[in-house]
Amino acid sequence: MSDQWLPVADALATIQRQIEPLHETETVALHDALDRIIATPVHAGIDVPGYDNSAMDGYALRAAEATTDTPLKVVGSALAGHPYTGDLPPQSCVRITTGAKMPAGCDAVIMQEQVQRTDSTIYCQSTVRPNDNVRLQGSDIREGAVILSRGQRLTPIHIGLLASLGKAEVEVFRRLRVALFSNGDELVLPGEELQAESQLYDSNRFTLHAMLQRLGVEVLDLGLIADDRDALEHAFQQAMRSADVIISSAGVSVGDADYTKEIMAKLGQIGFWKIAMKPGKPFAFGRLDESWFCGLPGNPVAALVTMDQIVQPMLRRLAGEHSAQPLQFQARASTSIRKKPGRMDFQRGRFTQRDGELWAEPAGSQSSAVLTSVAKANCFLLLEQDRDTIETGEIITIQPFDSLLT
Numbered sequence: 001m002s003d004q005w006l007p008v009a010d011a012l013a014t015i016q017r018q019i020e021p022l023h024e025t026e027t028v029a030l031h032d033a034l035d036r037i038i039a040t041p042v043h044a045g046i047d048v049p050g051y052d053n054s055a056m057d058g059y060a061l062r063a064a065e066a067t068t069d070t071p072l073k074v075v076g077s078a079l080a081g082h083p084y085t086g087d088l089p090p091q092s093c094v095r096i097t098t099g100a101k102m103p104a105g106c107d108a109v110i111m112q113e114q115v116q117r118t119d120s121t122i123y124c125q126s127t128v129r130p131n132d133n134v135r136l137q138g139s140d141i142r143e144g145a146v147i148l149s150r151g152q153r154l155t156p157i158h159i160g161l162l163a164s165l166g167k168a169e170v171e172v173f174r175r176l177r178v179a180l181f182s183n184g185d186e187l188v189l190p191g192e193e194l195q196a197e198s199q200l201y202d203s204n205r206f207t208l209h210a211m212l213q214r215l216g217v218e219v220l221d222l223g224l225i226a227d228d229r230d231a232l233e234h235a236f237q238q239a240m241r242s243a244d245v246i247i248s249s250a251g252v253s254v255g256d257a258d259y260t261k262e263i264m265a266k267l268g269q270i271g272f273w274k275i276a277m278k279p280g281k282p283f284a285f286g287r288l289d290e291s292w293f294c295g296l297p298g299n300p301v302a303a304l305v306t307m308d309q310i311v312q313p314m315l316r317r318l319a320g321e322h323s324a325q326p327l328q329f330q331a332r333a334s335t336s337i338r339k340k341p342g343r344m345d346f347q348r349g350r351f352t353q354r355d356g357e358l359w360a361e362p363a364g365s366q367s368s369a370v371l372t373s374v375a376k377a378n379c380f381l382l383l384e385q386d387r388d389t390i391e392t393g394e395i396i397t398i399q400p401f402d403s404l405l406t
């Protein structure tokens, strides 16, 4: 156990260094593939489009013949799914609809709005160049091209892309299994009667569970565990049997976590850290047999912020996902912002755009017990460790809330 304060970047780097991504894979159907992580690069087995086809409703023709004073005879039609297979004599054209295969001999399409048609003859109203309004075979994707690489998280767009290549299944890493419990004698389950003087509802487990759902991991919810040595040890043993990662909230600050520390020392190697971040200072991290353990602070905002900033990148790496830096922008402080040097602040803020510039300010109370200010916020104000109070108009870094929080 160290009394050192660990800068946020060092905590992140230490965790990333220790974590090895899992390697077990499975094959899933496209409908089950959303948010899964690609395990094997996906190559295109076909060209897309698979054949030259029309981008417009109009007439397929030879561009060289499309002069404004040459009548072109309409010799047939090509519809999507019903190609034209007849001949194309000189000075003729084929009626064509969007997506239909280009008839042999035609090299361009003129939109129907740009022709005059009389019975079975058209007159072009504009000149046409080869390939006008034609989508060429393979112009989107070439057979053999790498479409998705290992470590990509599948979005609705990727799933559409896979379908467009005719792939019904995709090989992904297996889901991470994360065990979750909260700890504290003062906590009561939502839905139950509360003794208002001494109890509060267990909100952390619900916040964290929802965040884990967004990440697409399998959650093993072990519930609310009392401050009792045997109950805690039992919860850890149960979690260690089945989970890649165990996440608990509360019981990691200085005085009140004796059971947790004692049990962890018995079951594995856990370090208790003081991360130089606000909120979220007390944090436990380590190994319990085959599982990783993250002990989050009990204060509701501290639990949420450490989950977002510290645990999220760890879970992503473990699940085989490529790391991606969260989006950050520069904004001007629209009020002065109080801050003490020593810890990096993750203040909950609101940003807006005015006159082409981003402006941001704290969204109410910054107490780590006050969840309502997070509900009003749309970003973190990232105030560097050594920074002091920020004056109105000064530049700060903001990080819009990510998909775990919105």
Ligand SMILES: Nc1nc2c(c(=O)[nH]1)N[C@H]1C(S)=C(S)[C@@H](COP(=O)(O)OP(=O)(O)OC[C@H]3O[C@@H](n4cnc5c(N)ncnc54)[C@H](O)[C@@H]3O)O[C@H]1N2
Pocket: 182, 183, 184, 186, 187, 200, 201, 202, 203, 204, 205, 249, 250, 251, 252, 253, 254, 255, 256, 257, 279, 280, 281, 282, 296, 297, 298, 299, 300, 302, 368, 369
């Ligand atoms: N002497 C010191 N005291 C504290 C320090 C310190 O460095 N020295 N750190 C403070 C900070 S910062 C935090 S954060 C908390 C973290 O404490 P724990 O992780 O040990 O958690 P608890 O003390 O059990 O609870 C803190 C707070 O959070 C409420 N809580 C706990 N679990 C839940 C839950 N599941 N849902 C909602 N609310 C929860 C709990 O009732 C307490 O109010 O320690 C400071 N103290």
Ligand code: MOO
Pocket: 277, 278, 279, 280, 281, 282, 297, 299, 302, 368, 369
């Ligand atoms: O840092 Mo604590 O985590 O202020 O609530």
